[in-house]
Amino acid sequence: MENVEAPAVIKLLGEHAVVYGRLSVAAAISLYAEASMEKSGSEYLKIRLEDLGLEGTFSNEQLKKLGADYEGRKSIVEYIEEERNIDRKLLPFATIAARIAKELDMDMSGIDITIRSHIPMGKGLASSAAASTAFAVCLIKEYSERTKKVVDSEIAIDIARDGERIVHANENAGKIDVSTSYLGGIVSYSASAGAKKESAAVDFKIVLIDTGPKKSTAETVGHVTELYNRNRGYVEGIMDKIDKCSNIGLHAIKMGDTRLLGRYMFIDHHLLSQLGVSSERLDMAVEAAEKSSAYGAKL
Numbered sequence: 001m002e003n004v005e006a007p008a009v010i011k012l013l014g015e016h017a018v019v020y021g022r023l024s025v026a027a028a029i030s031l032y033a034e035a036s037m038e039k040s041g042s043e044y045l046k047i048r049l050e051d052l053g054l055e056g057t058f059s060n061e062q063l064k065k066l067g068a069d070y071e072g073r074k075s076i077v078e079y080i081e082e083e084r085n086i087d088r089k090l091l092p093f094a095t096i097a098a099r100i101a102k103e104l105d106m107d108m109s110g111i112d113i114t115i116r117s118h119i120p121m122g123k124g125l126a127s128s129a130a131a132s133t134a135f136a137v138c139l140i141k142e143y144s145e146r147t148k149k150v151v152d153s154e155i156a157i158d159i160a161r162d163g164e165r166i167v168h169a170n171e172n173a174g175k176i177d178v179s180t181s182y183l184g185g186i187v188s189y190s191a192s193a194g195a196k197k198e199s200a201a202v203d204f205k206i207v208l209i210d211t212g213p214k215k216s217t218a219e220t221v222g223h224v225t226e227l228y229n230r231n232r233g234y235v236e237g238i239m240d241k242i243d244k245c246s247n248i249g250l251h252a253i254k255m256g257d258t259r260l261l262g263r264y265m266f267i268d269h270h271l272l273s274q275l276g277v278s279s280e281r282l283d284m285a286v287e288a289a290e291k292s293s294a295y296g297a298k299l
Contacts, residue, residue, distance in 0.1 A: 002037040002141065006133035008119040009126035009180040010206070012253075012261075013268050013298075014246035016224050016277060018176055020236075021191040022243035025198070025250050026180040027206075028187075033117040033130035035138035045108035047093050047135075050116040056090045060101060060108055063094070067102030070095055070162070076171050092128070092163035096136050099159055104151070106143050113138055124214055124299075129177035132163025137182070157182050157195070168218055188250055201256030207294075211281035220277045227275065235275070242271050262296020269298035 007028035014024030040046070044057040058066075066084075073079040086094055093115065100106050115135055119127040136159050140151050157179055164174030179195035180187040186198045215223075228235040245268040252260035269286050272278055282299045289297035 002138060004035045004037075004134045004138040004141065005032040006035075006130040006137065006181045007032055007184060008130050009177050010124070010208070011176070012186070013249040013265065014242055015176075016221070016272060016275060017239045017242035017246070018189060018191075019172070019221065019224070020228075020239050022239055023188060023190045023246040023250070024176050025186065025188050025246055025253070026176050028180050028184045029125070029206075029208075031119045031125065033115065033119055033127065033134045035131075035134040036114045036116075037138050037142065038112045038114075040110050040112050042112075043109045045097055046112040047090055047097070048112070048114040049089060049093075050114050052089060054087055054089055056087060056094065058094055058097065058108065063098040063101040063108055066094060067098035070098060071102070076165055077169050080166060080169055092132060092166040093135050095162050095166055096132060096159055097139060099162055100136075100139050100143065104143055106139070106146075108139075111139075111142065120210075122214060122216075123210060125208075126177035126181060128167045129160075129164050129174055130181045132167075132174070133160045133178055133181040135163065136160035153182070154194075170218070170221075173217075186253060188246075198250065198253065200253045202258065204258045204261075209285045209289075211279065211285050214279070215277075224275055224277065238271050238274055242268055245271070259295050262294065265296030265298040266290060272299060 008031040009026050009028055012025045012027055014022060018024035044059055046055060046057050048055040070079060097108060101108050113135060115131055117127055117131055119125050119130055121127045136156065140156050144150055160182060161174035161178045164178055165171055176189040179189055183195065183197045186200055187195055188198050189195045245264040249261050249264045273283060278299050286297045
């Protein structure tokens, strides 16, 4: 049995601003999604979502047809809503498999993959990105073992991002989350430089506080887009300040200055609050951390 784990992700700095070309910094944490592969004698690829009690089987012909549909899509929403006999929750994984089957010409028959996760869903920990990454890497490893060919990491990340594109119905989804889950450790991302694994001069501890239900990523991104369209100058000004937080915070990580990192996490949080993507409970948690002499805190 082949097992692949992919970690959950938290944003240390720069979320939302990254959508507008600024720098973002994220970290992989020790919660994991797992993809387990077994071989069978069947003519199909079987995908099982253990936590949801769902499974589906796909022939090579079906996957290549799906891959062609995906490649020729006019929009991600149109692709998702096209009438086909595939459960919507299985579609992200079927799409990843379809792209590998089509582009890498991989025979998927006789492969059974079970996906399970220890990452809480809907808590801002990139649970879907980790599941997509584990699944994609599991299939790519099998391809490499069969062909002795190495798939470039940028291609592997982009294939895993197909799952996030489907989950969030957004062509730009998954850039920082999938890159960080794939590369591990601390990762920076910007539109100009792409994803880069960074080194930290010192280990530091982060406490995660669950403040209750959160708005969906699509909802908060949509809110910022709406605000940007109404008042571009105001939002660009906030984005520039968030970008400064990310750059100084990344420098602090490289230098091992956790107090400086924390100071700019506080500033970043207050800027994100101005964009309207925080909540009363998140603001209360950050305020409590500040009063308790934490180095820093943010959503």
